[in-house]
Amino acid sequence: MAFDIEFDPDALKDLKKLDRPIQQRLVGFLRQRVAKLADPREIGEALSGAKLGNYWKYRVGDWRIICDIQDRRIVVRVLRIGNRREVYR
Numbered sequence: 001m002a003f004d005i006e007f008d009p010d011a012l013k014d015l016k017k018l019d020r021p022i023q024q025r026l027v028g029f030l031r032q033r034v035a036k037l038a039d040p041r042e043i044g045e046a047l048s049g050a051k052l053g054n055y056w057k058y059r060v061g062d063w064r065i066i067c068d069i070q071d072r073r074i075v076v077r078v079l080r081i082g083n084r085r086e087v088y089r
């Protein structure tokens with residue numbers, strides 16, 4: 001069972017700010033690795049804290065993809081994309 005990938009409008013803005021090769025690398029990672037998994041939590045890491053406790057992150061080099069995994073809808077919703085130094089702010 002493959003998951004669909006959806007982008008939040010803020011995540012699309014984040015993605016459009018990046019250079020084309022980085023965009024392709026991140027979107028390729030989501031489509032080729034995350035979407036094909038039966039459980040996208042296999043390769044991600046849960047975030048901790050009061051605000052971020054329900055979200056997951058994926059590491060792609062120095063870049064982070066923050067997602068909300070929605071099992072009922074079989075969707076991985078991308079919320080933020082950014083450099084590891086800035087994405088959690």
